[in-house]
Amino acid sequence: MVVLSGAGLSTESGIPDYRGPSGLQRNASPMTFQTFTGDPVARRRYWARSYLGWRTIAEASPNDGHRAVARLQRGGLVTGIVTQNVDGLHQAGGADPVIELHGGLDRVVCLDCGDVTARTTLDGRLRGANPAYAQAGGDINPDGDVDLTDEQAADFVTVGCEDCGGMLKPDVVFFGEQVPMPRVEAAFALVERAAALLVLGSSLTVLSGRRFVIRAAKLGVPIAIVNQGPTKSDDLAAVLVDAPLGKTLTHLAGLAA
Template sequence: MIASDFSSSVERLGEMIAEAAVIVPFTGAGISTECGIPDFRSPGGLWSRNRPIPFDEFTASRAARDESWRRRFAMEPTFAAASPGRGHRALATLYRAGKVPAVITQNIDNLHQASGFAADHVIELHGNTTYARCIGCGLTYDLGWVKERFETLGHAPECATCDAPVKTATISFGQAMPEDAMQRARELAQQCDLFIAIGSSLVVWPAAGFPLMAKNAGARLVIINNQPTEQDDMADLVIHHDIGDTLGPFVGN
């Protein structure tokens, strides 16, 4: 059902939240735009200005690795200045209340953790850009170490242990999805009675399959997104409105 009246749709959302025992939120870039973090796909988004660097190109080309890290360091002031928005804080309120066991996210900005979710309860399908990882042995690195080495060497550093490339702990095009996170997301989608997709275009697979999985397992499905999605027709409630305005009433003290 696509609600035409915003206030009544928020009221209905509140009723569905109250009736649910287990709520699983699924978040995309739209929940973080009010925090100052631009999305990727929309006009003016990051990918309209810079072509994504695929994983195989990153591994094969030092120039690609250098460019990847230049872009990340250029974005550091944006990520460093961002704090959780109303959407993050509303979900954290439901988490503290015991309604939400974990959040599934396509985002890489660490804002769910900053809002109060335990790190183990943030299922990051696309990784996390606030630290780095060796793509060989998996050793993690602080971004400060990477930047210092980048500036000293004049190029992207290799792992101090195994000499493999170091990249942000995110999932690039062509890189394998994290199987542990995918399995946990599948389990959550199949065990909830309310699944809320928030700020996702629902076009990136296999992540976009989780709302369908939850619905097929018997959960109610809510989609909150500024723009229509291909899954709107199967949702129990669709709200095409600002995410912060929609979820703001559910922010607790």
């Protein structure tokens, strides 16, 4: 089977989701690509927010759900993993390979020269440029940032690419930005060869992930969904499980052992 995972799989690692139980009443507006590239004030605010919040992502540990998926993969029952998450916890839990549909927060890309560097390197440079910067901020968001006002971010100093001085951006797909087609094609190929599609921790509200469920349904590939709360594709599923993912997936991996 092929796994399609969403933010709900990582909530037990302390990372909130947008729409599941930990995301109820969450009103954060994700950064769009157009705003990030076109508005210097918004871009500075984003990096200030991310500077304060991303360590929650970087320091998070894989949970029982991630480890169970890796066990199923090693056992040959999971032949492909497509994740909408940007936290790298599938890989930290032992899974490989993983298609990161929306990229990863552990990398930074220069929009001018294309150079890709580690986020830890950028964090050191931002620390050097902002030795006295400290803000309380709000709650951590699923994308690894915290809520700040323009005033709270006004003194934050951003840095450019070390090679060309160009604009840096986390190597993730922002709203308004297209998922690279090779990733989409690779994910579709996995679904088209799958004996079943297992959706984990995704409300399937966003078409970026739901399209793979739609393709599976059109091909007659059985769909199972494990999620806390309803999803936008419940009507397409042969199996629906509304339960905590860590416990459920650990039980599943134990049955398959």
